Amino acid sequence: MAEGRKRENYLGIKGWVRAGRYGLERYLYFLQRLTGFGLIIYLLIHLYETSFRLRGEVTWEGVMGLFDQPVFAVLEYVVMAAFIFHALNGLRLVIEELGFALGKPRRPVYPYETSLQRQRPFMWAIGVLIIVFLVVSLYDFLV
Amino acid sequence: MFTEEQIITFKVQRFDPERDQGPYLKEYHVPYTQGLTVLDGLYYIKEKLDGSLAFRASCRMAVCGSCGMFINGKPHLACHTQITELESTVLEIRPLPNYSVIKDLVCDFTPLFAKHKAIKPYIIRREAGEIDNPTREFLQSPAELESYLQFSYCMKCGLCLAACPTAATDRNFLGPQALGQAYRYCADSRDDGLAERVKEIDHAHGVWRCHLAGACSEACPKGVDPALGIQLLKRQVVLRAVGLGKGRKLAAVVPPPSGQAKPRVEAPPFTVPRAKAEIAAGDSRS
Ligand code: HEM
Ligand code: SF4
Ligand code: FES
Numbered sequence: 001m002a003e004g005r006k007r008e009n010y011l012g013i014k015g016w017v018r019a020g021r022y023g024l025e026r027y028l029y030f031l032q033r034l035t036g037f038g039l040i041i042y043l044l045i046h047l048y049e050t051s052f053r054l055r056g057e058v059t060w061e062g063v064m065g066l067f068d069q070p071v072f073a074v075l076e077y078v079v080m081a082a083f084i085f086h087a088l089n090g091l092r093l094v095i096e097e098l099g100f101a102l103g104k105p106r107r108p109v110y111p112y113e114t115s116l117q118r119q120r121p122f123m124w125a126i127g128v129l130i131i132v133f134l135v136v137s138l139y140d141f142l143v
Numbered sequence: 144m145f146t147e148e149q150i151i152t153f154k155v156q157r158f159d160p161e162r163d164q165g166p167y168l169k170e171y172h173v174p175y176t177q178g179l180t181v182l183d184g185l186y187y188i189k190e191k192l193d194g195s196l197a198f199r200a201s202c203r204m205a206v207c208g209s210c211g212m213f214i215n216g217k218p219h220l221a222c223h224t225q226i227t228e229l230e231s232t233v234l235e236i237r238p239l240p241n242y243s244v245i246k247d248l249v250c251d252f253t254p255l256f257a258k259h260k261a262i263k264p265y266i267i268r269r270e271a272g273e274i275d276n277p278t279r280e281f282l283q284s285p286a287e288l289e290s291y292l293q294f295s296y297c298m299k300c301g302l303c304l305a306a307c308p309t310a311a312t313d314r315n316f317l318g319p320q321a322l323g324q325a326y327r328y329c330a331d332s333r334d335d336g337l338a339e340r341v342k343e344i345d346h347a348h349g350v351w352r353c354h355l356a357g358a359c360s361e362a363c364p365k366g367v368d369p370a371l372g373i374q375l376l377k378r379q380v381v382l383r384a385v386g387l388g389k390g391r392k393l394a395a396v397v398p399p400p401s402g403q404a405k406p407r408v409e410a411p412p413f414t415v416p417r418a419k420a421e422i423a424a425g426d427s428r429s
Pocket of ligand 3: 201205206207221222223
């Protein structure tokens with residue numbers, strides 16, 4: 001073996017995104033990350049945008065006028081949707097990462113049942129909750 | 144779909160660091176025979192078609208953990224994967240991702256073993272004497288055994304790190320193998336090593352790097368469920384940090400039974416008898 005002539009084979013960011021035929025949890029992992037970063041970006045833009053309020057009423061009204069377009073209403077809903085997903089899936093992660101809802105260790109008898117399969121009812125319940133919140137907030141945006 | 148003498152296409156990733164600029168796929172044709180595993184196919188290639196192919200294997204029975212590879216986009220043991228279960232006559236076989244490739248399908252497991260060693264994979268007791276020169280026995284109930292037994296089946300095949308998205312970007316992440324084993328020892332009633340192991344696992348590349356993608360548990364060929372071990376380990380670390388979790392009592396040390404008849408202990412339903420009973424009961428998965 002030629003020491004030092006190995007070829008690194010780490011998947012990199014592609015490894016986050018491409019979850020292939022793995023379970024849904026691996027996709028949620030990436031979505032949690034994506035929405036988390038998205039919310040940070042939104043937070044920065046939001047701080048910059050609202051800072052115009054410091055420059056007085058007129059500037060503020062002007063800036064607000066720029067956002068008075070349907071595109072921004074849609075974008076606002078996207079941010080809301082990202083937040084809903086991130087918060088509720090985050091709640092699931094907090095609970096599960098403390099070892100709850102995963103079941104107890106058991107003997108590995110084939111075909112194996114993993115803790116991921118045991119948390120699925122809880123995961124689907126969170127999923128339903130996410131959809132309910134998405135629909136309610138969509139209704140809120142439309143009327 | 145599969146008949147004798149049907150030809151299976153093996154697209155195998157080749158790479159020789161001495162010669163090649165980069166990896167490439169090479170195609171081989173292997174005749175199907177009943178019960179053909181991916182490893183059988185690779186041996187066929189090596190013996191009959193191309194002796195220069197490098198791969199690692201030993202036991203051929205999912206025990207040694209040598210033959211892990213990336214087969215049709217997922218990590219599998221080559222010896223434990225029948226062609227029929229892949230439901231395709233074209234196979235794409237690559238080395239396990241998230242390691243370095245030494246040659247062809249052989250990856251460098253040095254980091255995996257170093258991480259395993261880092262978490263102190265052995266029973267730790269304050270009175271070290273009893274571990275080094277045992278004079279007595281530890282008492283452990285079947286329930287206490289169950290709490291860690293599942294994790295003790297790990298054979299260090301490294302498939303879990305190949306499946307893990309976190310290991311894809313953080314090469315210092317201890318990973319499901321080592322963290323699962325850290326829990327295997329921390330959960331053992333004979334062990335008193337959590338305080339010592341916390342130094343190795345309670346950091347940015349330790350338990351907290353795990354974000355529960357769960358792919359490790361899906362990939363593990365031994366049913367170890369490392370994801371479960373890591374979450375339970377997080378709980379232990381948190382309980383310890385907030386000053387709770389002192390409830391667990393250490394296994395007592397008792398003199399070995401001398402002379403008198405051994406008590407009869409009812410055997411729990413082990414894997415083999417239970418599987419046999421299921422087969423006898425007409426369960427067709429065999
Ligand atoms: C109720 C509100 C929120 C809850 C319950 C929540 C929950 C969580 C949880 C549990 C994680 C860790 C998940 C894991 O272990 O994989 C996480 C990650 C993260 N969160 Fe939040 N979060 C909330 C709001 C926010 C907001 C408002 C932002 C941005 C300003 C944000 C940005 C992030 C980022 C960047 C990550 C890291 C993602 C990663 O490393 O994969 N979160 N969140
Ligand atoms: S936990 Fe499973 S997949 Fe990971 S090294 Fe151990 S046996 Fe292999
Ligand atoms: S050859 Fe030993 S596990 Fe496959």
